[in-house]
Amino acid sequence: MTETTVRGAAILGAGTPAPEFTLRSTPDETLSLHTLRGRPVILVFYPADWSPVCGDELALFNELVSDFREYGAELVGISVDGVWCHAAFARSRNLHFPLLADFEPKGAVSRLYGAYRDEEGTSARALFLVDGEGIIRWSYLSPVGVNPGADGILNALESLVGGSAASQPARAGREMPAGGVEVRP
């Protein structure tokens, strides 16, 4: 098991089985991680709906939903906001992927992944790539104010799945935003 610590927060690292969870995705639907088994799953933990950086981060990931699908991957956002808040936010931003409410007990799933910030009472800004067998293959904890971008997750997805059908341009370096922590095997 790998763990990386940044200012007290420790996120689960590559090689760790992704903790199972069931969370509400809408007022009357839930999503369980195991139902996505067989496909790569990208978990995007973020502090809050409506805050400017998250908006940018989710807007960027939203533009890439079709690219992620070309790798067969599912994208899921998770924060401590409630389902109604998520619904309004997703509608306002035209989001094409589910937002899960880690709302009751608050932050329980975020804590399981080490992606919870006690002082703020929110999820951390963290990315996880879970493979089809439910094992975390890559994770990244970003400074809370920094949009991590999507190059890290795309590179990780590409190494997991191999080249996609998408005509990808030359690979970027694996460098990540300053201050972030990438966890690889």
Next chain:
Amino acid sequence: MSGGQLTPPLADGDHILGSDDAPLTLVEYGDYECPYCGMAYPIVKEVQQHLGDRLRFAFRNFPLTESHPHAEHAAEAAEEAAVQGRFWEMHDTLFEHQRALDDTQLVRYAAELGLDASEMERALDEGRRAPRVRRDFRSGVRSGVNGTPTFFINGRRYDGDWTDPSAFLRALRATAEHA
């Protein structure tokens, strides 16, 4: 770990103003409907004016189409204008009319710039320039673009302040000294 690296580097297909010999290269990934890119537009002009021959500037498309409904077609219009030889004129027109970017207006700008407006209309209808825009977008993602505008100075992502032209100039000049 530090900031992203422009991938791929500038090449012939890019829209570039200025000489290949310039010691400084500024690349912007932008969205014609993004208000922050609109803010950056005159600042980039100011920086270009100050640095003259020492700077070359390139623009790549990064439309956030789900947030900005007209951004994709605006980008495609600029690319169609490029095919017709007038990229920068269209680029400037779009940033100067950020709130008037529907298809009818894009076609009108083409006519006003002396371009073939019916070609413009067909190019937008058929999404002829969409693959080019997507290629720019993907290169941005791979380069670590995380929002718009994102600037690269001599190939490295610039995470500093661009909203203050003098701070932006200082950062550019500092890079030139170390080039």
